[in-house]
Amino acid sequence: MQRILIVEDEEAIANLIKVNLTAEGYCCICAYDGEAGADYIEKETFDLILLDIMLPEINGYELLEYVKPLGTPVIFITAKGSVDERITGLKLGADDYIVKPFQVGELIARAEALLRRYGKINRKLTFADVEIDMVSRTVRKNGVTVDLTVKEFDLLVELVQNKNVALYRDRLYEKVWGEVFMGDTRTLDSHIQRLRRKLNWEKYIKTVFRVGYRLEEEQ
Structure with missing residues (x-):
């Protein structure tokens, strides 16, 4: 950090x-x-x-x-x-x-x-079995490349950079999509579901009731 x-x-x-x-x-x-x-x-x-x-x-x-x-x-x-x-x-x-x-x-x-x-931005992020290369915008899980869309990648980075923090849906949406959140959660929710499925991260990406989502490390 x-x-x-x-x-x-x-x-x-x-x-x-x-x-x-x-x-x-x-x-x-x-x-x-x-x-x-x-x-x-x-x-x-x-x-x-x-x-x-x-x-x-x-x-x-x-x-x-x-x-x-x-x-x-x-x-x-x-x-x-x-x-x-x-x-x-x-x-x-x-x-x-x-x-x-x-x-x-x-x-x-x-x-x-x-x-x-100055080369001070983290070039790589890691969480669990996933490595994220911020320069090439590639994601590898256990050494195997995972194909993500632009928004899926940006959403993953936001979750990993704020691991163990409950992120509000409106903040996540505005940060990743660059638009004012109008209250419709379907776009964000569907991207979260695809991330869970593609990374097999059902146990890591938690839904926080009435708040949003949290990327949670295993204890």
């Missing part, structure tokens, strides 16, 4: 980012001032840092100097949106720059693109 440090003094914004990235399967830690951010950077390892510029104690530009020797990718998140300020941030070594207010979806997309560029 990729670890992301969020250094942002506006706690509401930091926590909003954390909630949404955690829902995407990332492990997130928040620091609400530059000094706390520096402490985390010194003591722990992260795959990505989301960094505000205007911070108490130590500002984002100074914190970037802490990060440079580590080679950890950084996205500046700031209200300072002029072209000159963006150029300054990028010249100092930030990998990307997003201006407040922003859409959380855009931030997640940029974070994922940056993690891929």
